[in-house]
Amino acid sequence: MRLWGGAGPTGERPRSKHRAANDNFGLTPWLLCLGVLIRLVMIYHGRGPMIMVEAGEATRVAISLATGGGFADAFPGMGQTAHLMPVMPLLVSGVLFLFGAHSSAALTVLLIGALVQFAVGLLLIDRVYARLGSPPAARHVGLAFFCLVPIFAKEELIDFRFWEGALAVVLSCCGLLAIGRVRNGEVLSPARTIGAGALAAFTFFVSPPAGLGIVAAWIMTAIPRLPRRRVVLLGGSAAIALALMVTPWAMRNAHAMGTPILLRDNFGLEFALGIDPAVGSGRPSSVAYEGNYARIHPYRSVAARARLRAAGGEVAYSRMLGHAAWRWVTDHPMAFARLALRHYAAFFFPQVWQSGDNHRADARPIILSLINLIGFAALLFDALSRRFRLTPIGVFVLATALPYALVQPIPRYSYLVYGLMCFAAMGLVHRCVQVVATRYAARCGTVAHPAGDHLHSLGTGAEPSVLPVLHRSTR
Structure with a gap:
């Protein structure tokens, strides 16, 4: 039995790419439809798609654009803004303008758009792994887990109507497909x-x-x-x-x-939110972050909006907070290094409190941490195999997380890499189960297990020396 590529030990030829693609797409649409159906049931079981749910500053800016107020009102009553990148607010405002800023039709169209982004993003992740050499069965497992365990349902159904996370996944996977060609x-x-x-x-x-x-x-x-x-x-x-x-x-x-701001003007604000001056004091991270948010973020704090106005506007306020945070960093470089490492780790392995109001009953941090742990193991096995087929995914994942070392990560940020890590993790699980089943069947004498057979982890062609226990032949 050969798990990856080439002719098998009995001389049979591998399936054609066309046949493999047909096998994959036979199941993929059903899994995607099931994933969409699960999310629709969840939103109807909750508040329903017709109710206007504000998803932070992005919603306010889109409504302002649609109603003639310009790119403004990220914070109530604060006027023009550069708190967000412009692409998603412009797209959303077009829908709100055509169908009515608070209409059921507009919200339904935005929901459909969010679900389309969800489905297209998953399909492209599947294609990325196919191009990098992962077999159809391993990709099916990853796709099924993502669809059937909707730990990002809130973001997929509400947040990504207005925020760019799902669109960024689509664009990133298009780029990874081009990288796969090379x-x-x-x-x-x-x-x-x-x-x-x-x-x-x-x-x-x-x-x-x-x-x-x-x-x-x-x-x-x-x-x-x-x-x-x-x-x-x-x-x-x-x-x-x-x-x-x-x-x-x-x-x-x-x-x-x-000021000719090139990207966003919110770095100082977000940096200050992520800085905990009491780091090392034993105060829980949740208390520190929530206290900082209530004190300095103008989205919810009336007092913070008053300070923003007194500082001279959004840009000046963000710079003031950023300068104060940098002064703390220069005075406490080692504490900042520990804090940055903690933030970077929390991007992949979030603490329970990061999941929101119902975090005590939320299994998302546990699932997300397990997926990332197994996903990193898959990337490591791929590197040890010296095939490096998953290197682009590993580089993308690690580099994407870097900016979040400077701020307090929230689960919505992790969505950028979750799908890729989910496919890597489930691919490794699938391979391990396949190898264990093959060895068990061989020991029972029901399946021939030739001496040259070995694991090709995740379709990456891992050499027998990498995982000697799994690769040992059964005589």
């Missing part, structure tokens, strides 16, 4: 190279952390595999495309905010 030996044409660079730039403009992950994955892939001219063309097209996107946004910000 890793499979294809030299991209000039047109495709320019398109790949523009896509990376657009991903960065929609979601800077996801864009950082794609750029890092491209650097690790393009430099050793593409001709130098293609690398220059890729980087140049990305830089030009990003400049074309950022320039009008910066010009708008210079006019509306008084």
